[in-house]
Amino acid sequence: MWGKEDKTSAADDAAAGLHGMATGTYPFLGRMDPADFTRLLSRAEIALGTALLLPFVPSLPAGAALTGFAGGLLGLYLKTPGMRREGSLRPSELAISKDIWLPGIGLGLVLEELGHR
Structure with missing residues (x-):
């Protein structure tokens, strides 16, 4: 592209x-x-x-920013035609799997920081 x-x-x-x-x-x-x-x-x-x-x-703001950004990408995944199989959350062949990992990483950073407080 x-x-x-x-x-x-x-x-x-x-x-x-x-x-x-x-x-x-x-x-x-x-x-x-x-x-x-x-x-x-x-x-x-x-x-x-x-x-x-x-x-x-710090992990908290970095993780929160990553989680927010990833949420935006997941919104694209959920609402953009052709990225999922119709009637399912299963991805089409065009879906980008990294978008699922990003919120997990972001939330992990946030929870790690909150756990140290």
């Missing part, structure tokens, strides 16, 4: 496709420009990944 570009510099058609998929599940995103949405998503992914890697970022 991205070729030599990435989300930070996505072509108009790639940004429109990503934005269109997101607005199908989250209509309020329709007010954003597709290129702006794609750049913001890219920056959020980079910031979240950085927070998870830096040892001085």
Whole structure:
């Protein structure tokens, strides 16, 4: 989908496709420009990944952010046609399995931090 570009510099058609998929599940995103949405998503992914890697970022906010982000991805999975088999939670062949692991990791970080308090 991205070729030599990435989300930070996505072509108009790639940004429109990503934005269109997101607005199908989250209509309020329709007010954003597709290129702006794609750049913001890219920056959020980079910031979240950085927070998870830096040892001085506490587990609670990093895990909460990951859980929230993963919740958004799971919403896409549940509401986007073609990502699940009809009438079932079973994924179609297009589903991305990492989206199921992310909330578990995020919740694990949150619970670990809360358990130390």
